[in-house]
Amino acid sequence: MSLKYEDVIEKYEPVLGLEVHVELGTASKMFCGCNTIFGAEPNTQTCPVCLGLPGALPVVNEKAIEYTIMIGLALNCSIAPFSRFARKNYFYPDMPKNFQTSQYDEPICVNGFLDVEIDTDEGIKKFRVEIERVHMEEDTGKSLHMGGATGRIHGADYSLLDYNRAGIPLVEIVTKIVPGTGKYAPEVARAYVAELRDILRSLNVSDVKMEQGSLRCDANVSLRLIGSDVLGTRSETKNVNSLRSVERAVRGEMIRHAELLNKGERVVQETRHFQEDTGLTRSGRSKEQAEDYRYFPEPDLVPIVPDAIWIETLRAALPEKPSTHRKRLQEAWAVPDKEMASMINADVLEIVEETVNLGADPTKARGWWLGEIARIANEKEVAATDLPITPKDVAEIVALVATGALTDKLARQVIEAVIAGEGRPSEVIEKRGIKVVSDDGALMVAIEKAISAQPDVAEKVRGGNVPAAGALIGAVMKETKGQADAAKVRELLLKHLGQ
Amino acid sequence: MTMIKKSASEMADALANGETTSVALTQAHLDRIAEVDKDVHAFLYVDTEGALAQAALADKKRAAGEKLSPLAGIPLALKDVMVQKGIPTTCGSKMLEGWRPPYDSTVVSKLRAADVVILGKTNMDEFAMGSSTENSAYGPTHNPWDLSRIPGGSGGGSSASLAAFEAPLAIGTDTGGSIRQPAAVTGTVGVKPTYGGVSRYGLVAFSSSLDQAGPCGRTVLDTALLHETIAGHDPKDSTSINAPVPAIVAAAKNGNVKGLKIGVIKELQGEGYQTGVLNRFNESLELLAGLGAEIVEVSCSYFEYALAAYYLIAPSECSSNLARFDAMRYGIRVGDASGVSAEEVMNLTREVGFGREVKRRIILGTYALSSGYYDAYYGSAQKVRTLIKQDFDNAFTKVDVLVSPTAPTTAFKIGEKADDPIAMYLNDIATIPVNMAGICGMSLPSGLADEDNLPAGFQIMAPAMKDDRLYNVGAALETALLSKWGAPILSHVSGLGARA
Numbered sequence: 001m002s003l004k005y006e007d008v009i010e011k012y013e014p015v016l017g018l019e020v021h022v023e024l025g026t027a028s029k030m031f032c033g034c035n036t037i038f039g040a041e042p043n044t045q046t047c048p049v050c051l052g053l054p055g056a057l058p059v060v061n062e063k064a065i066e067y068t069i070m071i072g073l074a075l076n077c078s079i080a081p082f083s084r085f086a087r088k089n090y091f092y093p094d095m096p097k098n099f100q101t102s103q104y105d106e107p108i109c110v111n112g113f114l115d116v117e118i119d120t121d122e123g124i125k126k127f128r129v130e131i132e133r134v135h136m137e138e139d140t141g142k143s144l145h146m147g148g149a150t151g152r153i154h155g156a157d158y159s160l161l162d163y164n165r166a167g168i169p170l171v172e173i174v175t176k177i178v179p180g181t182g183k184y185a186p187e188v189a190r191a192y193v194a195e196l197r198d199i200l201r202s203l204n205v206s207d208v209k210m211e212q213g214s215l216r217c218d219a220n221v222s223l224r225l226i227g228s229d230v231l232g233t234r235s236e237t238k239n240v241n242s243l244r245s246v247e248r249a250v251r252g253e254m255i256r257h258a259e260l261l262n263k264g265e266r267v268v269q270e271t272r273h274f275q276e277d278t279g280l281t282r283s284g285r286s287k288e289q290a291e292d293y294r295y296f297p298e299p300d301l302v303p304i305v306p307d308a309i310w311i312e313t314l315r316a317a318l319p320e321k322p323s324t325h326r327k328r329l330q331e332a333w334a335v336p337d338k339e340m341a342s343m344i345n346a347d348v349l350e351i352v353e354e355t356v357n358l359g360a361d362p363t364k365a366r367g368w369w370l371g372e373i374a375r376i377a378n379e380k381e382v383a384a385t386d387l388p389i390t391p392k393d394v395a396e397i398v399a400l401v402a403t404g405a406l407t408d409k410l411a412r413q414v415i416e417a418v419i420a421g422e423g424r425p426s427e428v429i430e431k432r433g434i435k436v437v438s439d440d441g442a443l444m445v446a447i448e449k450a451i452s453a454q455p456d457v458a459e460k461v462r463g464g465n466v467p468a469a470g471a472l473i474g475a476v477m478k479e480t481k482g483q484a485d486a487a488k489v490r491e492l493l494l495k496h497l498g499q
Numbered sequence: 500m501t502m503i504k505k506s507a508s509e510m511a512d513a514l515a516n517g518e519t520t521s522v523a524l525t526q527a528h529l530d531r532i533a534e535v536d537k538d539v540h541a542f543l544y545v546d547t548e549g550a551l552a553q554a555a556l557a558d559k560k561r562a563a564g565e566k567l568s569p570l571a572g573i574p575l576a577l578k579d580v581m582v583q584k585g586i587p588t589t590c591g592s593k594m595l596e597g598w599r600p601p602y603d604s605t606v607v608s609k610l611r612a613a614d615v616v617i618l619g620k621t622n623m624d625e626f627a628m629g630s631s632t633e634n635s636a637y638g639p640t641h642n643p644w645d646l647s648r649i650p651g652g653s654g655g656g657s658s659a660s661l662a663a664f665e666a667p668l669a670i671g672t673d674t675g676g677s678i679r680q681p682a683a684v685t686g687t688v689g690v691k692p693t694y695g696g697v698s699r700y701g702l703v704a705f706s707s708s709l710d711q712a713g714p715c716g717r718t719v720l721d722t723a724l725l726h727e728t729i730a731g732h733d734p735k736d737s738t739s740i741n742a743p744v745p746a747i748v749a750a751a752k753n754g755n756v757k758g759l760k761i762g763v764i765k766e767l768q769g770e771g772y773q774t775g776v777l778n779r780f781n782e783s784l785e786l787l788a789g790l791g792a793e794i795v796e797v798s799c800s801y802f803e804y805a806l807a808a809y810y811l812i813a814p815s816e817c818s819s820n821l822a823r824f825d826a827m828r829y830g831i832r833v834g835d836a837s838g839v840s841a842e843e844v845m846n847l848t849r850e851v852g853f854g855r856e857v858k859r860r861i862i863l864g865t866y867a868l869s870s871g872y873y874d875a876y877y878g879s880a881q882k883v884r885t886l887i888k889q890d891f892d893n894a895f896t897k898v899d900v901l902v903s904p905t906a907p908t909t910a911f912k913i914g915e916k917a918d919d920p921i922a923m924y925l926n927d928i929a930t931i932p933v934n935m936a937g938i939c940g941m942s943l944p945s946g947l948a949d950e951d952n953l954p955a956g957f958q959i960m961a962p963a964m965k966d967d968r969l970y971n972v973g974a975a976l977e978t979a980l981l982s983k984w985g986a987p988i989l990s991h992v993s994g995l996g997a998r999a
Contacts (some may be wrong), residue, residue, distance in 0.1 A: 048602045052823045054595065054703040055582045055604055057736050087819050089868070093841045098822035159841065161827070294868035296877060299707035299816055301737050 005183075005251060008223075008258040014185040015231060016178040016250065017220035018129075020196060022171045023139065023213070024067050025206045029167035030138040031058030031101065036169075038212060042162035050167035052096030057300050060085075064136060064169040065108070065304060066314065067205040071171055072109025072134045073315050074199050082305055083108040085136075085298040090291065093159065094141035096166050102137035104295040108304060109134035114199070115323070116191040118184060119341030125184065129192050130176040141166040171206075185221075185254065190247040193217050194347065197243075198322035210241050211386075217246055218271075221253040223261060232257065233267040237281050239274045242383060243347055248279045256281070329353060333362035346374055348384050351391055358395035361402070368394050372412050376419055389418045396425045409482055410434055437484040440492065443476070446484075447493050450475040461497045469493055503527050507573050507667040507721040514561065514572045521554035521561075521572030525616050528574045532618070532665045535995055540640050541650075541660040543579050544587050545619035550574065557614040569724050569748075571614035576666035578657050579620040580627050581712065582701040583607045590703050591623040591635035591653075594852030595830045604701020605733045606670060606712050613728045618666055621656030625854045626821065627677055627705040629653050630926040631916070634856045639913055642685060643992050644953055648910040651681030651926075657715050658685040662992055668725050669715040674705050675809055676906070676930025678713050679942035683905035683956020686944045686988045688722045688973070689715045691930075693963045694937035695740035697726075698733030704820040706813040707738075709934040717989060719943060719973040723751035726966070742964060750967035754974030757791030761972070762898035766802045767929045773908040775948025776955040780904045783945045783957045786979040787972070797897060799890035801883060805932045806924060808883035811867045811876050812935075817857075818864030824852060859920065888936045895962045900972050903929045905942035905956030933960055941969040943977060944988045954988060 029036060032049035048056035072079055086104035112131035117124050142165050147157025173196065181188045197208045197215055208215040222234035235257070237249045252274075257267050269288050272281035320328075326349065330340050333356070343349045348369040355365040369384060373394070377384040397414055400406040406414065406429075417428040428434070437443060450472045451458040460468040469490065476489045502510065502519060513519045529547055536542050557572035577583060580590045582600035584607075589595045603611070610617060624634035632640040632655030642650040643663040650659040657669035658681035671678035673691035682689030690713045697712045704710060714725035730744040763784065768777060788794050826832040826848035827841070834847035853861070867876035894901055906926055916922045933940040938960060945957035957976065961968040981987065 048600075051828060053600065053602070053829070054588070054590070054598075054823070055600070055701040056602075057700050059735060059737050089819050089822060091822065091825065091842070091845060093825070093827050096823065096828065098825055099819050153841070157837075290870075292870045294819070294865065294870070294873075296815060296819070296868055296873070299738075300704075 003255050003259050003262070005255060008254050009183040011226065012223040012254070012258055012261070013182060013226050014250070014254050015222045015224060015234070016181055016185050016189055017234070018175045018178070018189060018192060019218040019220070020173045020193065021216040021218075022071075022173065022200055022206045022208065023215070024064055024169040024171060025204070026061055026063045026067065026169055028061060028063075030061050030064055030136070030169035031167055034167065038214075040164055042160070042164060045164040046166070050096065051163055052098075058101060060301060060304070061169060065306070067169075067203070068108055068134060068136050068171050069306060069311060070203050070205060070314055070318065071173070071200065072112065073311070074203055074318055074321075075109070075112035075114055075131050075134065075173070077109035077112030077131060077134055079306060079311050080106065080108055080110060082106070082303055084303045085301045086295045087298050089294040092140070094143045094161055094163075094166070096141065096163060100137060100140065101298055101301070103135035107133040107135035114192065114195055116188060116195045118187040118191045119338070119345055120184065120187075124337060124341060127178070127181060127184075127188050127191075129178050129188070132174045132176045134171060134173050137170050137172060139165050139168040139170050186247040186251040189219055189250045190243050193246050194243050194344070195322065202319045202322055202325070210243070213241070216240075219246060219249050219253070221250055221257065222267070223254060223257045232261070233269050235267060235270060235272050235281070236287070237272045237274050238284065241274075241276065244383060245274055245276060249274045249281065252279055252281060333366075335362070335366070339366065342370060346370060346384060348374070351385050354391035355394045355398070358391055360395040360398040364398045364401070365394060368397065368411075368415070372415050373419075376416065387419050388421060389415065393418050393425050400425070404485075405436060406434075407436055407485055410436065413482075435483055437480045443480070443484060443489060443492055444496070446476045446479040447472070447489070447496060449479060451497075458497060461494070461499060464499070466494065466499060469497075503531050503664045503667070505667070506718045507570065507716060508718070508724060510573055510667060511569055511571075511724075521557040521616060522551060524572065525550050525554035525574050525618070528618060528666060531663075535643075535663050536665060538641060538646055538995065539643055539659050539663045539665070540638060541576070541621055541656045541663060541665055542619045543589060543591070543622050543637055543656070546586055546617065549586070550616050550618045553611075553614070553616045557616065560614060568613035568615075568728065570668070570728055572616060573668060574616045574618045574666055575610065575725075576619065576621045576657055576660040576669040577607070577617050578654050578669070578671050579623055580672050580703045580705075581606055581670055582703065583617065583620070586620065588620065588703070589637070590627070591625045591637065592852065592854070592857070593636040593831065594824045594848075597831070598829050600701075602701065605698035605735060606729050607701065609729050609731075610670075615668070615728065621654070621660055621669065623656055624653035624677075625857050626703070626817070627653040627672055627674055627710075628817070628856050628860055630676070630680055630923050631911075631913070632656060632681075633913060633917055634854055636854055641913070642910045643995055644685065644910065645993070647912055648953070649684070649913055651684040651906070651910065653677040654681045654689075654715070658682055658687050658689065661685065661687045661715060661717050662989060663995060667717065668721060670712060670725075670729070671715045672702055672710060672712045673930075673934065674709045674711075674813060675934050676927040678715060679930050679940055679956065679958060680906045680926055682715060682942040683944075683958075684910040684954060686954030686992070687715060687717055688719055688941070688943045689713065690722055690726055690941045690966070690969060691933060691939060692726060692730060692966055693740065693939040694934075695738050696744070696939070696964065696966060697729050698731075698736045698739050700733055700735040704816075706816040707820060708816060709809075709813055711934070717987070719970060719977045720748070720751045722941075723747045723970045740964065745964060745967040747967050747970050750970040751974045753971050754978055756787055756972055756975045759792045759900070759972065760898040761787060761792045761794050762797040762894055762901045763794060764802070764894075764901055764903045765796050765798045766800070767903035771907050771925065771928070772904060773948060773950065773955075775950045776904050776906070776908060778949060779945040779947075779955040780957060783976055783980070784902070786983070787976055790975055790979060795898060797894045797901065799887070799894060799932070801886040801890050802932050804883045805887055805935055806928055808880040808887070809927075809931045809935060810863065810924065811880035812884065814860040814864030815867045815877050815880075816864065818861045818868065821853075821857065821861055824849065856920070884935050887932050891932070891936045891938060891960075891962070899961075900968050901960040903958045903960075905929060905958040909948045909951055909953035909955055929958060938963050939966045939969055941973050943973050944980070946980065946984070946988070947991065952991075
């Protein structure tokens with residue numbers, strides 16, 4: 001029986017720190033001209049530079065610097081007038097040079113912040129997350145360890161290496177310690193990553209797909225006794241591949257730490273791997289003994305000295321902030337705060353906007369995404385946006401309901417079928433033969449049948465007991481497999497029985 | 500036989516006026532290699548077929564009346580640290596045995612574009628670490644002046660190939676003197692260009708902030724012609740200088756030192772320098788003074804720390820640069836068997852693949868960069884480097900060029916210093932400051948030392964991107980010496996006996 005979250009926060013205060021890695025959406029790699037297309041055949045997007053062949057030299061991708069400066073500006077950072085790359089030295093088979101070209105003590109962007117809002121029982125709460133640094137580095141290749149029980153390098157029979165990812169530009173965004181989140185730490189963590197993702201998306205610098213790894217979050221969590229200023233030992237949870245997981249991982253780690261501390265045991269400083277299925281983390285690499293990466297300035301690259309005019313040009317061209325954009329939508333759609341917050345919390349705002357842009361009424365679009373679709377997502381334990389139903393599908397369904405071609409009830413059936421993979425809404429309607437029965441003649445046949453089956457009920461209705469008609473309407477609906485408009489049935493039935 | 504004794508520019512004239520063809524010239528050099536290289540061992544790989552094909556192409560272009568570069572059709576020896584597509588490149592190491600690079604270095608691309616004929620790859624100290632070419636995993640190169648002696652290093656193969664008339668031109672690389680010191684001890688000319696003056700793309704890195712590829716020849720003009728062929732900005736090398744190449748060939752044809760101020764570095768003479776080497780150095784100064792140059796003495800007080808700082812910076816960078824040799828993607832692989840982890844294979848391969856000197860420097864560098872030691876070692880060395888630059892900057896406010904003996908001694912015996920790394924490192928005491936400051940330097944022969952009748956080298960140093968000054972002063976001194984000697988110094992090469 002694990003500890004309750006309420007008991008954790010009664011005694012401890014969480015200390016949160018987040019590191020987010022973003023794969024930039026540049027057409028070419030960080031230090032060479034190779035393509036960066038996701039999912040290409042292994043080792044087809046490589047060259048002497050990203051394979052680290054003897055003699056090859058890196059050349060910085062200007063676009064990557066531009067994107068990183070844009071990110072820094074959007075996160076209210078100062079842009080360093082002089083920054084450098086450094087070599088982080090360690091051996092691993094998927095690192096072509098056995099050092100990673102990264103930035104160390106001279107990052108390109110420093111000292112920013114990002115404000116996030118979360119919806120709580122006490123209303124909307126604002127938190128400021130301070131950004132320590134934003135720096136550039138190159139990604140490593142990818143290893144697949146085959147034949148072992150764990151999929152890890154130890155115990156594997158052999159490993160496969162794909163260097164397509166080696167040299168893809170990465171930006172690492174590191175927060176300072178986020179103080180004062182208290183019990184809201186998991187929600188703040190999630191809101192921060194969500195807000196950051198929205199900003200990156202608005203800048204068009206990355207496709208920010210957590211499930212494909214183009215946005216990866218490491219959550220650092222430690223606990224301290226409330227009122228104490230002694231920091232606890234932290235764990236660093238990796239492999240957190242969705243917004244929902246960010247929240248679960250932080251909450252899970254808080255509970256795990258509290259259980260250890262309550263038992264008088266110590267938290268081990270280590271990386272932990274988040275397990276999507278259980279929501280728990282498992283132990284990774286120990287960080288008890290700091291690894292010595294022997295950082296030193298990369299001698300193959302010249303320092304980055306961005307032109308002040310260039311920076312100001314980029315600043316002036318920054319797009320509308322996602323928070324401003326949201327305020328604008330909220331006004332245009334006339335949505336109350338709570339409703340807006342639920343859309344953000346369910347991470348459906350963008351998809352609702354797309355649906356509205358395809359002609360759907362904002363209230364209806366929101367209703368479907370937050371209602372039936374969210375319900376199914378919840379059942380399947382996935383994000384609504386990950387379900388195989390598109391804004392176009394929903395817009396089509398909204399339109400069909402508006403014209404009376406579908407009832408709400410039928411629309412729910414169509415949504416379920418689309419998600420079940422039966423095709424687009426029109427195909428589902430066609431295949432399943434779904435249609436609103438509005439033909440009076442066909443309805444009358446069903447009504448006659450219901451009356452002859454339950455003559456006593458019909459007699460009661462004739463006698464003025466109108467509520468008794470419900471049983472007959474139900475029978476008609478059953479007969480027509482729910483495809484009839486119930487209001488229409490009621491109207492015809494009552495008329496037929498002289499009411 | 501007479502054609503191979505000519506200078507490259509004389510060969511170019513012979514090609515231009517139809518006296519010979521590139522194929523004939525190339526074949527003559529291939530024959531010479533076949534005859535003497537079993538004694539000299541300047542080459543690790545001879546690309547007979549490729550060289551003759553390149554020569555035939557150059558002849559064809561000439562016959563078609565195409566406008567050709569000044570060195571079109573001239574053979575050249577390439578140091579084995581420079582990658583050439585499809586041609587084995589070992590860097591003198593067992594680690595890269597059998598590796599054929601899938602790409603050309605920028606230097607090779609430029610040589611190809613100029614229709615220079617690449618004869619093959621020359622021997623070197625493993626990964627360019629050494630001053631004698633004894634650290635090659637494939638056996639030492641022998642000095643054509645005396646086969647029992649070293650040809651200098653790390654580029655001993657390139658310099659020996661010139662002195663043995665196996666090639667009229669060669670490419671070297673110079674991290675702490677690896678072009679200039681071999682030139683000095685073989686009676687040839689070698690230039691370390693300004694850092695960033697010649698692309699490093701495709702030069703297998705030893706120490707990235709110090710490495711510089713450069714030209715080697717038997718005359719100042721030949722060296723200048725090769726320098727201009729390989730120099731210039733390269734977008735593939737971020738540290739390459741984006742500025743016009745100085746007028747090097749013009750300077751080599753000028754050779755006028757009248758009114759020029761030449762500074763003699765006080766700290767680079769005296770104790771530790773062989774008397775015969777100093778005698779030749781002082782005679783050269785007198786000749787330059789006789790030509791109208793003003794000779795002054797300057798002091799560079801921080802040079803005292805140059806060697807120590809160099810042996811922190813170069814090993815630090817090398818410990819990182821050589822990390823990529825891990826048996827995963829290319830080169831040899833040792834211990835790859837079922838049940839052996841990737842980490843163990845890396846360890847076993849590096850144990851077998853690297854020689855003693857390379858391991859020594861990797862260990863030194865790893866230590867110098869370690870957390871807790873970084874500031875004391877790597878950090879302090881970088882400060883010394885800045886001070887050495889300041890020494891040069893100050894000196895160049897007073898003089899146009901600086902001079903010193905290139906190496907303290909003439910060629911020593913093979914094996915003599917093999918067990919004494921410090922004595923070996925001291926060979927580069929006069930050449931290392933140039934690399935630390937990123938400026939340019941030339942070594943040219945100043946004559947034979949009295950004690951051993953072996954060549955001594957005269958070093959000229961100039962500010963960054965003033966490489967033309969080296970050639971101007973070098974040409975003036977070369978002309979004066981030649982008229983004094985009556986014949987080129989290499990006419991005295993005796994090590995190859997009757998064969999020469």
